[in-house]
Amino acid sequence: MPSCKDITEHSSDYLDHNLPWWKRMGYWLHLAMCVHCRRYLDQLKLTIDTIGKSPDATTPNVSPEEIQAIVEKMKQSTKKQE
Amino acid sequence: MAHPTLPSDDELIPRLLANDETSYAQVVAAYHGLMVHLARAIVGEAIADEVAQEAWVAVLRALPKFERRSSLKTWILRIVSNTAKSRLRHESRTVSLDESLEESPIIDPARLKPNAHWASPPAMWHADTPDALLASAELRCCISDALATLPPLQRAAVTLRDMQGLSMEAICKILEVSESNGRVLLHRARSRIQMAIEEHEGQ
Ligand SMILES: [Zn+2]
Secondary structure, eight states: OOOHHHHHHTHHHHHTTOSOHHHHHHHHHHHHHOHHHHHHHHHHHHHHHHHHHSGGGSOOOOOHHHHHHHHHHHHHHHHHHO | OOOTTSOOHHHHHHHHHTTOHHHHHHHHHHHHHHHHHHHHHHHOHHHHHHHHHHHHHHHHHHGGGOOOSSOHHHHHHHHHHHHHHHHHHHHOTTOOGGGGGSOOOSSOGGGBOTTSSBSSOOOOOSOOSHHHHHTOHHHHHHHHHHHHTSOHHHHHHHIIIIITOOOHHHHHHHHTOOHHHHHHHHHHHHHHHHHHHHHHHOO
16 A cells, blocks of 8 residues: 555656556545645646646747748748758 | 648658758747757746757757657657757766656655555545636646656656647657656655645635
8 A cells, every 4th residue: 555655755646547557546545544645646746637727837929920931931941951 | 640731741751851942831830839848848938049049950860760669659758858968967077867767756655654544635626627726826836847857868758748739659769768767756746736626725
């Protein structure tokens, strides 16, 4: 049976379904009995969802002018090679 | 994995190799924002755009030798990651990219009993949805600061996985780390953010 420390060390693997079945069983057993680790895991899940919705998660915007400028750069770089 | 508005890699790659300007514009429109996002995670905001632009030139140069062992998107992002990493090494020799492998524990040992069970367990948080958490400007700031102080590869892993939704397999190829190291990077990053939220919420 894993300790609380073991639970916290591998909780991303547990949430991402990346543990072998016997470790998963250990997780279930521990979580069935440990209210603290259940809370820890719920908070990790909430953290992951919050990261995904945080302002830092927004993909930087690229204007048509920027796209054009980069395309020009790319054209020049291939000309230099020829 | 591929971008919804892009033609398939099979169609796109020959056109890029033929220096087709429309295809250039298509891939730049599809991927440049994501490239800047990744570059920011590794080298920071100030030179992220420069790094992403530099990566495009490198992409064109390397494209004839692209062996198609991954998608075009993954391969382009790997070039961004490598460009960013070499910039980082160049600019600040002291920064260790491998900080992920340091053996610091996920949970402060002071919070655990000698038998490795909780002595000081997590407290309830005031908010229980992302929107409720992010409604606090102060907490948004805490999260942002915690992200900013992550080691570069941890920040890259969390950006690609939890913000951009890429697969772990793609992320490990992009960052050139093993599957298990990629998972460690991601979990350490998430845990540090969790601790930042807990400091704010758990009182
Ligand atoms: Zn426990």
